[in-house]
Amino acid sequence: xxxxxxxxxxxxxxFLTDVAAALVExxxxxxxxxxxxxxxxxxxxxxxSAKPNRAPHPPAGAPGDGRRMSFARSGLTVPWPxxxxxxxxxxxxxxxxARWSCRTGxxxxxxxxxxxxxxxxxxxxxxxxxxGNVLICSTQPRTAVxxxx
Ligand code: FES
Numbered sequence: 002x003x004x005x006x007x008x009x010x011x012x013x014x015x016f017l018t019d020v021a022a023a024l025v026e027x028x029x030x031x032x033x034x035x036x037x038x039x040x041x042x043x044x045x046x047x048x049x050s051a052k053p054n055r056a057p058h059p060p061a062g063a064p065g066d067g068r069r070m071s072f073a074r075s076g077l078t079v080p081w082p083x084x085x086x087x088x089x090x091x092x093x094x095x096x097x098x099a100r101w102s103c104r105t106g107x108x109x110x111x112x113x114x115x116x117x118x119x120x121x122x123x124x125x126x127x128x129x130x131x132x133g134n135v136l137i138c139s140t141q142p143r144t145a146v147x148x149x150x
Contacts, residue, residue: 002027010036060094071147072097073116081142088137097150106139113137114149
């Protein structure tokens with residue numbers, strides 16, 4: 002193995018540990034080994050994450066432009082804030098539990114039921130969400146919106 006090589010590993014944690022150790026033993030400097038965890042994790046419900054430390058609440062600052070954003074499971078309705086980038090950003094600002102990973106419309110971890118309203122994508126997803134769902138990381142509301150969060 003060339004000493005100037007870089008190794009890019011992707012897999013479950015135990016695999017990464019074992020293969021990285023073998024590469025170091027074979028003479029590759031540890032700082033040339035790059036890893037990314039990929040593999041089975043506990044099941045998840047897309048869009049819904051663990052409970053936050055704070056109860057959902059309206060965002061701080063001046064109220065938004067009047068389009069009503071409702072988080073049905075959280076029992077929270079707030080006006081869309083000026084300058085907010087995505088429905089996910091608003092959920093986080095309000096401590097509404099929401100799951101995400103890539104924030105670019107790729108992973109679908111943020112996929113959430115759209116109970117009413119219309120959205121538009123600031124980034125077109127590679128794969129569209131299921132019928133009736135939206136990727137909240139890359140959407141903004143066109144109308145008043147109710148999400149299943
Ligand atoms: S966070 Fe990955 S698609 Fe939204």
